Amino acid sequence: MTTTENRQKLFVAVVTKSESFAATVATALACLGTDTRHVTGTRAGTDYVDQWGPVFGTISARAKRFLDEMLPCADVELLTTPNLDDLATELHRRSPQANQHPDRGPQPWAAGVTVLFLIDAATAVPGTDVESRLDAAVSALFRLRDEVGVGLSPYSVFVYDAHNREAVYSRTLGNARKLPDEDWVLGIEAVRTFTDLVQTRVANKHAVIPETDPPASLATALTDFLTEQAGTKWGFHFFTGSIVSKMIQDCSTIAHRAGNPVLRGPSEHSLACGALARWQLQEAPFLMVVTSGMVDELRGTLANLRDSQAKGFIVFGETEPGGWQPFQGTVHHEEDARAVFAARGIPCFYLTDPSRLGQDLAAALRTYHLRKGPVALLASPTVLRCADPVEIPQVTVPKQRSRVSEDTVDAVAHLLNHDPGVLVWQCGHLTAEERSLVYELAHEAGVALVDSLGRPGTVARYHDGQVVDEYLGTLSLYGHSPAVWRLLHPGGRGLGYDEHAIFFMKSRVPDLATPFSEKAFYSRLRVVQVTDTSRHVAPFADIPVVEDLHSFLTRLRPRVEPEQWIVHKRRDAIAVARNAPGDPLATVPSTPMTHEYFFTQLNAVLNDLITQHAYTYTGFYDVGRGGISAVRNLVRTGEGMSGWYGRALMGDALLAIPAVALSSPANILGFIGDGALHLVPSILPSLAQQLRHEGGRIEGNVSIFYLLNGGFSIIRSYRELQHAATADAQMSLMTPVEGDWQAEWGKTTIRHQRLPDVDPDDMATKLLTPATVNLFSVYLAHENEGDTIMPLSRKNWRMP
Template sequence: MKALDMDVSVNIIVITRNSEFFRAGASVILDFRDDLFETITIDSDWDILALTPSAPGPHYSAARDRAVRFLSGSGDRISLHVVQSQSLSGALTKLMARSDGSNVHHTGMAYIDYSDPYHFGRSIAEIDQDLQEFYGALHRAQVPAFETPSSTAVFQSAEMHPYQVHPMNFIRCVLPSDSDVLRAQLLTLWMDFYQLSLANRHIKCGDKGRPTSAMASCLAKFLDSRTEGRWVLQYYTGSLVSSLISAFEDQAEIRNFPVLRGPSEHALACGAMANWQLYEMPSVTIITSGMVDEFRGTLANLRETRACGFVICAEQKPALWYAFQSTINPESDSRDVLHARGVPFVYIDDPANLQAGMNQAMQLYDANRGPVFILATQSVMNVVEAPENLPPPALVRNEPVNNDTILHLAELINNGPDRLLLQPGQLHSESARLLASIAERAGIALVDSIIHPGAIPTHLNGRPCPNHLGTLSVYGFSDAVYRFLHRDGQIAPKTEQTLIFLGDKVSQVVTPFTENKLHRKFHIAQVVSEHALVAPFADISVLMQPHAALKELEERLDVKPELLARRRDTLTAALKGQEDLSRCVPSLPMTPNFFFGALGQLLTEMIEAEGYDFTSLFDVGRCGVSAIRNLPKTRAGFSGWYGRALMGDAHLATLALAETCPTDLLSFIGDGAFALVPDILPSLLENALSNGARRNRSVTTFVLCNSGLSAINSYQERILFNRTSRQMRILNLSPEESAGNLCGYEVVKRTINVFDKAEIRKALKMRGRINIFHVNLAHNNEGDGMSLAHVRGWQQDQLPRFGARRVSQTIKERT
């Protein structure tokens, strides 16, 4: 404990309109005038110097005895000045007038009484903001003030609030009705301040320097140099990383971009993946020791999608014997797991190696192999300063160019078959527009996939993309796509059509066809940037970045008018036809086909008539597939089907995109995925509380409830012809409906049983709103391209009917 400077006068601030509150505090001060205070002066609305302290009750007596015992050996004598006002602004005026330069006046403990009805309804965030502005004004006026965890207490009434959140700048207390308890609390608060702030040698009044970290400064400068300041900070805190997080938060504040949080480390991984796939924004993700395995399979997805960024994970020194939460010990080593998954990493356990470790991490970042893990000990993360070092020069990548094969592909487009179908992988928005232009001029049919929904949107600038046929994937393929690729139920001859895959490795999920069928039945061209990703069944393989390939093709585009006319006729014929019957017939509960058909029509109207723009997220499940297949898209969306197809990933990614997405956000989450991960609403609101609500946007989550894992149900019932069983069943509790203002948003929870076009349109158009709609749906196995088997169903439009003779023949065979 430090000795106190007797030339210093300490100010106590009391903000109250209640004389009884002030008298309770004053009685405590006067009770200790002989034990601690050299002089006491009071500037208040009430005369209390002649106040006779009331008899102490049991609570105050217990607190006073401990306080006297603690103070008896200190020898401190403090000059105390009490400033009372009815408002912070009034107290500020008094404090600035008192700071006349003749003496040093430290602004110490602040007691703020907001229990008066005048302050009813004030939120924690509003009080935090008031105090931040108050202490900021003191700092600008050069009035020294303590800003510590124990220096400010706010008393409120016991009114109920719609949410509870930990204050950032004060200690929250509910004003007790018992005066003895109040006096005990006031004394306890003062003694905590005295011990932890006033007499703490580690605390200096007025010293609120910015948190610093060599690692934070180094990585922030590096990412600025690589991204022009477009990167994201997100974290899940822990003791070992808390100081590093504060330093990174300071870097984010300097750059004026939001800091993201989530309910788990897994949520952060989902956010990092979404921000990379949609906007190519790298992330710095900070997690504490022992949490390196908490990303689930999303870590493999991050590596697969080559998501740039850093993951900083606290670690211990291997020399420590089974250190707490260490993932490096005599029995296991998390570095082996990272190596096996192909995830680049560095391990830094000595502060002397910080600079070398940072340089290695930056080189790995430039190698474009996915997020770089930095496993670092606390002593490394807490290094404040490091030798000034400029970021290493950007790695010059020699982009693969194969002029011969791009010429073959250009020849195919200019003079090839009447049927050309192109499916892109992850594309820039500029590349998508260029692709749409080339496709229209060349007569190429365009499709997206369930792993990259909207990679080529159905609408560009509010107008339909004329060459868009729908979705081609193992699930959710569109009827128009089926008609385009088939004749009389059979795949069209290989010589008459070509599938072109742009920027994708042609994994199993992107078509409903087996690898053997792709090899035997289709002519395939592939554009991909890495030789290792060339499919074994590709007839033409072009090693180029997708955008570079599109530029090359645009320069060489020369499709004859007669060929273009035939291709457009083929496209038009494929687009003709009716959807399955279940999409047209209403029922209760609604079928997914009907609901998404109606929602798709509504969104199409809003896009084409009103210019409505939105970004969609689709989680894994039957209803997510229905949403991808049936809804229009104005830009690329995020899909949980990518990579490991993890249920819940799209739902968790909503948190990050709610802060970074430039448009409205629409999420489609099955009840299975919704139940698998934490509730994201508290985290979404906490992000809004810290970063500010986006009042010009809306965030809508459709929770699609059919009380089952319906994709598995369809597999059992439609493919294997088995009945459903308990393993696919989900029990959904009926959610409560509500509406209210929280953290700057209007939060509306509703249950939808019947599609109400006007109400849904109204909800989507509201600004500054979070909609959570639980949509009750039926389970069915028809339509929506869940398997090739569905096209033989009687509800479909394009196939011939089966006659009665076949039914009778089947019955005979059974008997």
């Protein structure tokens, strides 16, 4: 004899206004009952079952045999309601905990109580199309979970409607199913889904209800530490992987609850791109989790993270030590991923022993502060599963004291005050306080300000809506601004050592930063370098300043008292360099457009938006001719992200856009060549997933210009300019261009438009529309001259 206490209690909830749908499910489930397993609310209908044929008979018999073994004594109640609101009322009334504690509100149901939801959305859920009805059903079930405490999973929720052929998406809650045309098929699905749910939630003794499963110790320790360090600023970046799936789930849950960004990407590499962009633009630390064997998938962006001294952790799933040729293992007798990290200068810790996790994490947390870039953690399954409390020894890091030298600050002050030569300041990333000091000192002393191709917008033409007269453009190996070149080469002659000084602020003076040869640095250029890292001092720096920039500028400020005739002389030189005539081709329309024409037209739109509408934006510039042209020709309002930084990896800027767009209200302009576009996975599927199904929001305007000329332009120009060779197949690229379209993803509008020309009014309207992603396919022509793309093009015949 069985008692009430040891009987399983399960529910099947059917939401439909269709009598046929309800009758079919009730008839199918009736076949699963026995003398001890009561299925109430159903109707026996052997005539119907006989008509359903042998396949239903076989399926139902095997399901019943399984249930006789795994669920012999149970009460299964079928609830049928015409809508989800009525269903909520019925389930709440039957909740054991709600009945026991009416004054405490709904309580979580016991682990053994399970509900299978079969929802006929076409008749019982409001909405104009399949996706809107599906979203409405899912939203209602989430509310039901919070109000009543029912468990939800893909195995417990099935939503029937017409088949949506527009997209395929495996939801974390619920399955979308086409309503079968024949009753026997729906009957089989009712039997199958119920039996699958029993096997998953009842018969599976290893199953753990997520709400009761404690978070992994590693997830708690790292998220707690990052929250202590950066509050809600740090972001969680993830892809997926079996060995790290629990770690990802725990970190996502913790980050969501705390209000930290949770950011996915189309590949592991894209996670590194997004983390780099958020660090460069927002100084946001990160926690990144990738699965085993993916050490090499981050590409050279891992080195870029190191070079940028980004703060964060990258958790790699790793196999247990000692295995023979372990699947996806990277630490075993034939290879050792730790050597890869060592070669790249990335701190790495191999976490294999839960009993040592506290000490290992203390060392990793201490390393986080040393500004060596991200900290890599290779974690074994044993450590990833560990959920025990971990005591981490107190992490103490001595405060770094700025190295102050009166000699260097006096030498720089003398240059600003008494040397009549041209002064150029190229700035790396600046804090808000540093940027204000730079603009103030540059104005007072007549210093020309420039940015670089690797870090565009660190200083810019506009600041807080006002024109920065001292800003001249970009100084770089490729695409340097003509005004900058003219300032340093008046009348075509390069300035001598005593006639100028170039300051590199917060910069290692990489090869990309200037068009000058190494020989020129040693023999002709006067170089002042300000860096807080002594190992970054260039061997050719004439005045090396090893000090925090803010400290240095603060000490320099009261000493700047330049002679006014010197200031006027410098300002006159800046004005002459800026006002020289440009390339006349910039005014000539053509199809396809020249780079000069397109960017001149777009620049006019941006100037108007900035001055008339207080428009600001963050630029993303990918590696290629188009990205160079955008840096060289467009006005900026602040710092952007360049794929040219570090390893110059095509596609990095494109892959970085979603992470910033989803975590910042800023407007974004992206400039992506077709070579970079096709080199990396599309950002659209994962972006759509976050916007439509994961609560992601884009508040500003994101406009991405795909710059299409059907080839790898930089390589082609190199061949044609350096070797007088014609283009061959390696430089050609087939780029199909889809037609114009528009869609709504969540609360974000996304549209694609072919752009053979620029309509200024239409472009302005599109760039000002919030909560919008614009994808522009821009038709451009390849050419070698213009934009000083290659060194030889500085002799462009079109320039005066």
